[in-house]
Amino acid sequence: MWKGVSVRLGGGLTIERFSETLYPVFLILVYSSLLAAEPRALPLVQPSPDHRKLEALEAGLSALEQIDDQVAPVVVIGAYRSGKSFLLNQILGVGCDMGFGVGHTRETHTKGAWVWSEGVVKEATTANSSSVTRLVFIDTEGLESVKRTDTYDDRIFAFSAALSSLLIYNLAETIRESDVAKLSFATQLGKELIGREDGVEGGLQP
Numbered sequence: 001m002w003k004g005v006s007v008r009l010g011g012g013l014t015i016e017r018f019s020e021t022l023y024p025v026f027l028i029l030v031y032s033s034l035l036a037a038e039p040r041a042l043p044l045v046q047p048s049p050d051h052r053k054l055e056a057l058e059a060g061l062s063a064l065e066q067i068d069d070q071v072a073p074v075v076v077i078g079a080y081r082s083g084k085s086f087l088l089n090q091i092l093g094v095g096c097d098m099g100f101g102v103g104h105t106r107e108t109h110t111k112g113a114w115v116w117s118e119g120v121v122k123e124a125t126t127a128n129s130s131s132v133t134r135l136v137f138i139d140t141e142g143l144e145s146v147k148r149t150d151t152y153d154d155r156i157f158a159f160s161a162a163l164s165s166l167l168i169y170n171l172a173e174t175i176r177e178s179d180v181a182k183l184s185f186a187t188q189l190g191k192e193l194i195g196r197e198d199g200v201e202g203g204l205q206p
Contacts, residue, residue, distance in 0.1 A: 039118035041100045044138065045159065046112035051152045054112060054159055063117040070133045071119065075160045078170035080142025085110060087170055088137050092116060100139045113159065114139045138163070143182075161186040162193060 044060030047053075064071065076084045089099035096102040100114060119134025140160050143153045161167055167186060171179065 038098075039094075039116060040098070041114045041139065042117050043111075044113045044115040047141075047152065051148065054155055057112075060113075060115045063115060064136065067119050067134050067136070069119070069121075070131065071136050072122070072133050072165035073136045073138055073163050074166045074168065075113075075138045075140060075164035076168045076170055077140050077157060077160045078143065079172065080145045082142065082170050082172040084142065084170045085139050087168075088116070088139050092120075092137060110139055110141050112141055113156075157182060157185065158189060161189045 042059040042063050043057045044064075045054040045056055048055055076088055078084050085100040085102045086096065089096055089102070092099055100116075101110065116137040119136045122133045122135055124131050124133065138160075141148075141156055143156065169179065169183060169186075
């Protein structure tokens with residue numbers, strides 16, 4: 001690029017030397033800043049090392065804090081390897097290489113819960129007013145993995161049900177009795193949370 005140019009910048013550094021050392025670094029920084037501006041999946045919670053609790057992560061929380069509008073979380077849950085991440089990528093219109101991570105083995109790919117960094121705007125207009133809500137899409141770790149306990153699955157399910165404005169239970173096959181039981185639990189939990197907001201104590205055990 002600077003072939004044959006020997007202008008000195010001080011300290012013995014020439015433009016030719018600058019182009020060989022600092023210019024590539026400059027390009028990397030510019031490329032990184034462009035990537036940072038692109039919507040992407042960010043970790044929201046992760047399991048503790050012993051899988052006994054979920055730990056909040058700064059990356060996902062910061063993305064939510066930057067949204068000024070009302071937020072409506074759309075959370076997808078279901079058994080591992082049932083296509084939850086693929087479904088969300090289809091809804092968002094992004095490829096699997098740019099969206100939520102999709103695994104290609106029998107092992108669960110998503111760990112904890114991941115949130116899409118950019119909310120999808122949904123406007124509601126009435127005769128007297130208008131409002132803007134941002135749909136925030138959240139992917140969760142698959143249930144029923146052979147390496148996870150029922151207690152950990154219950155925590156993922158309770159977290160998803162409590163957080164969501166819309167809970168999508170993704171099924172790869174027919175509805176089973178265990179699926180109905182999980183959805184019944186989500187309904188009870190929702191009623192419990194609404195009751196507590198109204199000052200009424202419910203009977204659902206934590």
